[in-house]
Amino acid sequence: MSFELNNAQIRADMGRVDAELRRVLSLSRYSKPIRRVLDYLVQSPGKRLRPLLTVLSYRSVAGDADLPIAVIRLAAAIELIHMASLVHDDIIDAADTRHGHPSFHKQFSVEVAIPVGVLLYSISLKLLSDVGHLEVISRVSRAVDQLCGGELDQVLSRDQFDITVADYLLVLKKKTSALFSLSVWGGVLLAGAANEKGQDAFRFGTSLGLLFQVSDDMLDFTGRADQLLKGGNQDFILGEITLPLIVLLKRLSPADRGKALDIMATRNWDGLQWIGAQLADSGVLEECGILMRRYQVRCEAYLGTLVMTEYSAILAQVVAYISGRGG
Ligand code: FPP
Numbered sequence: 001m002s003f004e005l006n007n008a009q010i011r012a013d014m015g016r017v018d019a020e021l022r023r024v025l026s027l028s029r030y031s032k033p034i035r036r037v038l039d040y041l042v043q044s045p046g047k048r049l050r051p052l053l054t055v056l057s058y059r060s061v062a063g064d065a066d067l068p069i070a071v072i073r074l075a076a077a078i079e080l081i082h083m084a085s086l087v088h089d090d091i092i093d094a095a096d097t098r099h100g101h102p103s104f105h106k107q108f109s110v111e112v113a114i115p116v117g118v119l120l121y122s123i124s125l126k127l128l129s130d131v132g133h134l135e136v137i138s139r140v141s142r143a144v145d146q147l148c149g150g151e152l153d154q155v156l157s158r159d160q161f162d163i164t165v166a167d168y169l170l171v172l173k174k175k176t177s178a179l180f181s182l183s184v185w186g187g188v189l190l191a192g193a194a195n196e197k198g199q200d201a202f203r204f205g206t207s208l209g210l211l212f213q214v215s216d217d218m219l220d221f222t223g224r225a226d227q228l229l230k231g232g233n234q235d236f237i238l239g240e241i242t243l244p245l246i247v248l249l250k251r252l253s254p255a256d257r258g259k260a261l262d263i264m265a266t267r268n269w270d271g272l273q274w275i276g277a278q279l280a281d282s283g284v285l286e287e288c289g290i291l292m293r294r295y296q297v298r299c300e301a302y303l304g305t306l307v308m309t310e311y312s313a314i315l316a317q318v319v320a321y322i323s324g325r326g327g
Pocket residue numbers: 081084085086088089092093095117118121144147148151175176216234
């Protein structure tokens with residue numbers, strides 16, 4: 001299932017965001033070799049979900065008005081932070097592929113990927129200073145703080161399988177929801193509606209981020225290669241526990257729980273088949289699906305507060321698209 005963007009206005013807006021990304025990633029002050037490696041990121045077929053949220057969130061409040069350059073810059077800056085985080089995350093996770101292509105450090109090298117991640121982040125800071133809202137900078141720094149904190153929580157707890165669902169969801173809030181909520185809140189702020197809608201928009205982004213990451217966790221177990229566009233069972237390989245396994249461990253008998261923990265600790269591939277069978281038989285995926293639906297309902301409650309326009313309708317489509325990915 002892929003997300004088709006049919007609305008001409010939003011396509012045009014996203015074209016402007018893309019043009020801004022191309023512009024800042026091909027500045028003449030960079031040498032040709034640098035521009036060549038940055039071009040790999042421009043060409044990479046990411047979903048551009050976060051900038052789409054900023055644009056839709058802006059338009060769902062402001063309607064058909066001309067899109068201010070500040071919205072384009074904020075949307076592009078958030079996408080650059082996301083790109084930077086993925087370049088670094090793929091090194092941390094030793095991931096060979098991303099979006100169906102070699103990951104950035106596989107294509108170039110870790111030595112290139114580390115400074116490029118920082119460069120992307122610094123380009124985004126320049127764009128953000130041009131947005132001209134101190135509150136935006138402050139919120140972005142909080143979001144990046146959370147993004148890095150969530151990633152660190154996860155890396156530092158590799159091979160520790162005793163995390164609760166609540167603690168795990170807190171990690172996801174930091175690792176994934178922080179940028180989603182920033183994207184949605186930023187659109188509302190630039191539309192001049194932060195006082196009335198800012199907090200609700202932020203919460204909507206949080207729920208949407210959780211919906212997205214839980215569906216990502218489920219895809220890691222259930223996804224076909226064409227849905228994943230990256231290696232499956234990645235979390236298992238890294239000794240990172242995700243929601244389906246946390247829920248499964250709660251449900252298994254003490255003996256089976258011990259068996260599952262042993263399989264996970266030793267990365268026993270044959271044992272992974274057994275875990276897969278337990279997941280399928282024990283209703284775990286259904287429980288994860290129930291959680292996803294809870295976040296979906298929260299997202300829909302926010303959408304219900306918006307004036308119904310073609311733009312809020314596309315926001316609803318984004319929610320439906322993300323809801324349909326994992327379960
Ligand atoms: C993907 O998670 C990773 C993240 C959502 C955040 C990564 C954050 C950092 C590496 C901190 C560095 C940040 C900057 C700005 C340089 P995942 O591994 O669960 O998802 P995946 O399956 O898509 O890789």
